[in-house]
Amino acid sequence: MSAIFTSLSPPPPPPIISFTEMATSISELHQAHAYMLKTGLFQQPFAASRLMTAAATSSIDSLSYAHTIFTQTPQPNTYMYNTLIRGYATSPTPNVALFLFLKLLCDDQDLLPDKYTYTFVLKACACLCRVKHGKQIHGCVIKNGLSWDVYICNTLLHMYAKCGCFEVARHMLDRMPNRDVVSWNAVLSVYVEMGFVDLAFDFFSEMPVKNLESWNFMLSGYANSGLLDEARRVFDEMSVKDVVSWNALITGYANSGRYNEVLELFDDMQRARVKPNNHTLVTLLSACAGIGALEQGKWVHAYMDRNGIEVNGFLATALVDMYSKCGCIEKAVEVFDSASRKDVSTWNAMITGFSVHGFGEQALKVFSEMVENGFKPNDVTFVSLLSACSRAGLLFESHEIFGNMFSIYGIKPKIEHYGCLVDLLGRFGLLKEAEELVEKMPQKDVLIIWESLLSACRNHGNVELAEHISGKLLELNPQDNAGYVQLSNIHASKGRWSDVVDIRRKMREKLVSKKPGGSVIEVDGVVHEFLAGEGMI
């Protein structure tokens, strides 16, 4: 009996395949790869495809390694093509998915795309907004008799909507015999993504079926457009809510700077016994950073410790940012050093932390470590570095960094980078050099840059240059108050009171007013807000 049973069951997969599927790092996959090459197992498409899938889809997520395995496989099957096309469709380079689809059609004559291939390649078309290619593939779908497949149709709907062809999508949706809730969601999600909330709401009201995702789309549409009352109304109307619903609302409040409400919502969320996920925690931490709510920030950190949540990527960045914005640079360093995984943003957050605390040298040191560890700095890195130099008065270093930015790292300086340099030169009173730099900028007549230079003129009492720049600023934007305010301040500092009165009169005539500055501080776990010239609220 047992012999018959054994002969009927499929043979168990070789143990190496189970090993491949459990691998948690590239080096383990490399070991499996080496073993397969040594034993000849790699020649079997099934084994090779399992290895490739592990590289392309698991948490390891190494698409380029998956592609290498694909290239080394003598006769890849459709499954392998599909896995790779899917991987590229959701990567930063979806055009490779299209290229692979063409390769499948042209190079491998004995292979045919199947229904899975179409869903993946259409997804790539949607990401790239290539409706022309999408239509051609739609033609292939019809020709191959796959128009009945609801997965393919839903991806087609999404593709047409994403490319702005809402009428085509609508036409298709109305004629789909087997449409389901995902079909409606596929179109709704695009209205929401593009910020067409009114159209989204009309469409949403018309939907004959709705699920939790539909409600979440509508909710996040309002929340992302800053329409918090509408978002709240949708949220309150929902009979079932999940962590995505809570996150969407919380993120909406956080993006509008209503941080106290963020923390209140989080309390409600806990009372509703919905378990926060990493997104929730990241948003909470950024809210804490925004109002300097150290106690709540520490609470989130402790919550992570208690629940064994790994401090990596997003969360490590959010924690470093929170601690440094709340004034605890030592805690920020501690979190940074012990983070299990860092990405470019985590390094940037640490550099920014040192920068705002005035530790220019440390910021530069972290940058060297970042490069030594093989991370590629981005434009944000250089804003942080240059502003670190500016705050710490590191003139020589800033020139070197600014020079290397393009020549070594290939990053073109943006307005922010020039802004940091102008600020630094201004602090040193090198107004002539600063002016020359501004004149050399490829971006012309940027208000904020001239304003920065103007304030340097004020600090160093350079009236002529200040007058020249003020004139320029008022010419560029007569409603801009910085020009008026700074110029009147300069006149005041020189005791030229009649000029001051004159400028203030002009400001009143044009109804330009100066907005008061403000600040927030946490005392005993409560956040207080101040406006310039006011007492404690």
Add this chain to the structure above:
DNA sequence: GGGTTTATAT
């Protein structure tokens, strides 16, 4: 042999 559509984010 196995897998698919819509998805909040520093």
